[in-house]
Amino acid sequence: MSTPTIRDRSFEEEALPLMDAVYRFALRLSKSPDRAQDLTQDTFLRAYQNWEKYTPGTQAKSWLFTICRNLFLRREERKKRHDEIVTDVADKDPRQISREATVFMAVRDRDPEGEFWRQVVDDEVLAAIDELPAEFREAVVLSDLEDMSYQEISEIMEVPVGTVKSRLFRGRRILQKQLYEYAAEQGIVPTRASGDATGVGGESE
Amino acid sequence: MKWVEELRRLLRKVRQEEPTECAPGGIPCEEATARTFEWLDGELDPEMEERVGRHLETCARCYPMLVFERSFREAVARIARDEKAPDELKDRIMESLKEEGYSSPGASRE
Numbered sequence: 333m334s335t336p337t338i339r340d341r342s343f344e345e346e347a348l349p350l351m352d353a354v355y356r357f358a359l360r361l362s363k364s365p366d367r368a369q370d371l372t373q374d375t376f377l378r379a380y381q382n383w384e385k386y387t388p389g390t391q392a393k394s395w396l397f398t399i400c401r402n403l404f405l406r407r408e409e410r411k412k413r414h415d416e417i418v419t420d421v422a423d424k425d426p427r428q429i430s431r432e433a434t435v436f437m438a439v440r441d442r443d444p445e446g447e448f449w450r451q452v453v454d455d456e457v458l459a460a461i462d463e464l465p466a467e468f469r470e471a472v473v474l475s476d477l478e479d480m481s482y483q484e485i486s487e488i489m490e491v492p493v494g495t496v497k498s499r500l501f502r503g504r505r506i507l508q509k510q511l512y513e514y515a516a517e518q519g520i521v522p523t524r525a526s527g528d529a530t531g532v533g534g535e536s537e
Numbered sequence: 538m539k540w541v542e543e544l545r546r547l548l549r550k551v552r553q554e555e556p557t558e559c560a561p562g563g564i565p566c567e568e569a570t571a572r573t574f575e576w577l578d579g580e581l582d583p584e585m586e587e588r589v590g591r592h593l594e595t596c597a598r599c600y601p602m603l604v605f606e607r608s609f610r611e612a613v614a615r616i617a618r619d620e621k622a623p624d625e626l627k628d629r630i631m632e633s634l635k636e637e638g639y640s641s642p643g644a645s646r647e
Binding site: 344376377380440444457475479481482 | 574575578580601602604605606608609610611612613614615616619620621622623626627629630633634637639640641642
């Protein structure tokens, strides 16, 4: 066996502990355990081969996620990825998004503290995340599941911070709506007499 | 003094019309609502964080919304902790790294 180098040591300390995080990210991107495993393996191989390009002590997670995302996009043959901004969302002011009808407005008289969020099962949350359009899904996963900053997400997704915000806020609203509808179907949160499980939408109040 | 009384009356009138009276943190509900996610994400500068926080936590109208949004975020965040990469994948990655010349420092210390 060859002697471990400083390079191997820093790779072990900074990159290897992130296998679970990279796998989770790959799983959310690809929505397929098999493809996620391939993506994760290739991400670590690529990272090891290029480890000298990484500055030790910086954001290893962002760096690995960027590699993983690029591999994924290449495989998806999404050549126009930089142009794939959903314009009506990218340009939307967070203030405008916040004015739209929300799940909170729909349930504030029945479950103002959002108790039902705690009762929605994890698998359902994951399924709802997987159903989000890709742009929103990435932003939600990186922020809410991986706790990354807007700046880090902006670098990984190669979009401005303002776009990250719009996608994240919009993604959360869509996710809330999907989970609310599920909760209403399951009787976790009571619907109004008129049965307005679909009463939350993009319309302005 | 009549002019003092008049001044007080005018001040009262201005204060009643001034939105800051019903806008904790010096910002209106609409702005606090629009910044709720940024506040929960810890993405505001310190001054705005303080103002938005003061508003959200003391405004009777906005506070329930804050509790609701926080509860949602926690529900989403909790799932991340449970998902792990399969052990066989980790083994496979270690094998392929070794083929690239990686030598585990952890193994050499054992």
